[in-house]
Amino acid sequence: MIEFEEAGFSYGTRTVLRDVTLSLAPGAFHFLVAPSGAGKTTLLRLCWLDLAPTEGRVRHFGRDIGRRDRSAIASLRRAVGVVQHDCHLIEHLSLAENVALPLSVSGIAPEERADDVAALLAWVELGHRARALPGQLSGGERRRAALARALILSPELVLADEPTGGVDRTTGLGVMTLLLELSRMGKTVLVATHDTDLAESVPGAVVLRLDEGRVWVDEAVA
Amino acid sequence: MSGRLGWLRGDPIALRVVPPGGWSAATLGLLAGVLAFFAVLALALTLAAGRLAAAWEGEAGETATLQVFAGEEVIEAQARAALDVLRQTPGVRSVRMVDLAEQEKLLEPWLGPEVPMESLPLPLLIEVATDPEVLDVAALEAQLAEAAPGAVYDDHTAWRLPLVETAGRVGRFGLASLVLLALALGAGVALAAERAVAVNAAAIRTLRLVGAEDGFIAGGFARRLVLRAGAGAVVGTAAGMVLVALLPQGSEPGFFLAGIGLTGWQWLLPLLVPVAAAGVAWGAARAATRRGLRRWS
Secondary structure, three states: OEEEEEEEEEEOOEEEEEEEEEEOOOOOEEEEEOOOOOOHHHHHHHHOOOOOOOEEEEEEOOEOOOOOOHHHHHHHHHHEEEEOOOOOOOOOOOHHHHHHHHHHHOOOOHHHHHHHHHHHHHHOOOHHHOOOOHHHOOHHHHHHHHHHHHHOOOOOEEEEEOOOOOOOHHHHHHHHHHHHHHHHOOOEEEEEEOOHHHHHOOOOOEEEEEEOOEEEEOOOOO | OOOOOHHHHOOHHHHHOOOOOOHHHHHHHHHHHHHHHHHHHHHHHHHHHHHHHHHHHOHHHHEEEEEEOOOOOOHHHHHHHHHHHHHHOOOEEEEEEEOHHHHHHHHHHHHOOOOOHHHOOOOEEEEEEEOOOOOOHHHHHHHHHHHOOOEEEEOOHHHHHHHHHHHHHHHHHHHHHHHHHHHHHHHHHHHHHHHHHHHOHHHHHHHHHOOOOHHHHHHHHHHHHHHHHHHHHHHHHHHHHHHHHHOOOOOOOOOOOOOOOOOHHHHHHHHHHHHHHHHHHHHHHHHHHHHHHHHHO
């Protein structure tokens, strides 16, 4: 699915990732655990080609996509659902329109998939807020809205960056429950978190630890 | 959504991904309106110049004047001889003596009504209708010099050709103005597009996150800008057409802009101005947005 082969990344002279070799197991639930600033977001951005490795290579769905192949990059992003920490909702579009945005981008008329949008909003328990603007939502609701948007095109891989960060424990657990449900549906999930306890609380999850730019794979949590 | 206007509506989300914008949107609309207004005037000027050039080249080129200057005792004899020559010359369609009353009427605007015309040494005037394709002017002048030495043949070339040339230049000036106005609109739209890309960085980041290609994003910006520029151009065109309609027409004497109006089917041409403005805006917006997006990645 996503394979890192001795990949590294540097912001100028500051090396964030080095010699990373890993492969995301299809259908598995992965945690990427590291303290803030260790490079978790950078590794996720390499997964959805927001960044290209400065060393080694990252293969996406068996392909080596060049940085200049903008069409292939866009196509890859439509195949990967991404939930970023700050959600990136478009503030002047309603919640339903934000969720339907990937449909428009893919050339699918949103009205054709209005039922899917409604079902997803109901799944993340935001069905009653479909017409609300993102500015009217709480942090947890924004996170769930971003998750619904990430799933509208039924991606095989879902990436979530600190999905429980910045929200209260109950809200965070609600988002994690949704992600676990996705994993049970057979999606591959990668969650970046600084919360070691959270990572160790999910049975069967693959835990990737990021330390000084290198990634270590823990045994699956029993 | 089918049909050529489909992209204007697009799907409702694709149209709305770029926020409507406030002050900058109004500015672009105003700019397009002012440029469209002047484009209509330039178009009217170009068409009027073309009409004038055609008239001066056509009808005016088919008339000439023969003036007979001579002493009182021989002037009538010379006029008769000149008329004989004219009537026998191939390419002369008709001849007509201009009587004194008519001459007075022609001269009155220049000399005033008080001047006693009888006291002036006026020539005898003969109006000649010609077929310039057939008439040999040099041969005619040679014959006239022999038969009526006081006759002066004037086919108006001296004033007509400079006027035709001037009208042609005015027409070219009008066309150049239209091109410059289109360039100005393109530049204005490009600036607006670059600004829109800069202030909508968050929306662009989100669109890229969900897999939008640059063409989709550029299309969103272009659609917004085309609608703004097009709306402004419609208003500017309407205002320009009203002004052109209010200009004195050719039949109204005493005004130097007489004849700058539009006639008949020409009234349809200004309707192309908003279409052209939308086309220019579309091209400029897409190019500028794509350039901005490339710089950004």
